[in-house]
Amino acid sequence: MASVSRARERSLLLVFTMKAQTAQSLDQLGVRFPEDLARLFSELRAEFDGQAGVMRDEASWTALRDAWLGRKAGMLAAITANWLKPAPVELKSAVGVAFNALRTHVDTVLAERHRAIQAAAEQTALAREHLDLSLPGVMRPVGTRHLIRQTFSEVERIFLSLGYQVAEGPEIESPYYNFEALNIPEFHPARDNMDTFYMETHAGQTTRLLRTHTSPMQIRTMEKRKPPVRIIVPGKVYRRDNPDATHSFMFHQVEGLAVDTDLTFRDFKGTIEYFIREFFGPSTKTRFRSSFFPFTEPSVEFDASCIFCNGRGTGCPKCKGSGWIELFGAGMVDPAVYGFVNYDAANLSGFAFGIGIDRLAMLKHGIGDIQMFFQNDVRFLRQFP
């Protein structure tokens, strides 16, 4: 850097000297013979070469061009005006030849340097914009559907093939739909089985709760539709259950409801057995167990043999030693329920079921702890692409 600026200083000084010289006539400069002329032009040329040598960019190139070729104040214009035109006859042609040679040199060097400067600028720009196609791309991990969502889809696929429709309902419910219209009056012991999350309400506001099961959609559907009805309702439900390997305070159910004029327990059993065969394959052992739900009569629980102990039971913490894991509650719709939705109980019959989807997925994929579904551990989730 220091040598470049020193060269510049020197050339500025020379320019100044040269400029001063070109402002005078040859006579004033004492140039009488062709040898003096040759020396003068050779100094000028050396001066130009010195300046061209330190030029690095477009701006300094333009400045140099204007200094030498500028029409009014350029060095060559001054030479033409002060040396060439007024030259004595005996020197005229020598001045003309030297002047032309200098001009050709200036033109050539300026053109060459301009090309070099432009090429260098292009290289710099190219290097800046260089796109390396061999670089690995940015990985954008693509997620997959959660196993619960996949299980919902599989259950939906099976029931859609049987002519069922899919309906969805609110997770925030009223006690009427969650309990009363399902034949569970206030203070009925059945309410204790479903310890409920109630929403905070202020005086005068209607009580709201997080639905404890998908069964309220039985009522909402029958209120809106005339029989026959065949629906399934996938969704989230909430209970104040203590978390353990098979219990969560938020879990998933698929409700099923079929109502028509001639449905029997055989239709119900056939439907469920078909579903289980489709979902688990033909070898799964299942059983119905009599149970009680206020909105079905008769009521059953449906269990599948425990995959963790192969149904042996003894000492198995997953099935608590029974050899069976409860999958869902079900039964024939209690005629009392039809009374809440203005259905003709005398001429209608139907069945309903509420499948625990988390447990269904656990059994199918051998998952030992329901909590895995909610921990968002990608090592777990990746196993179900």
Ligand code: FA5
């Ligand atoms: C009910 O919820 C009834 N509504 C089912 C029903 C529908 C009966 C229609 C008759 C007619 P239950 O409380 O048993 O039933 O729950 C159904 C299923 O949800 C259970 O079999 C179980 O698979 C699952 N389940 C219940 N509690 C939990 C919990 N805390 N965590 C995970 N799954 C649960």
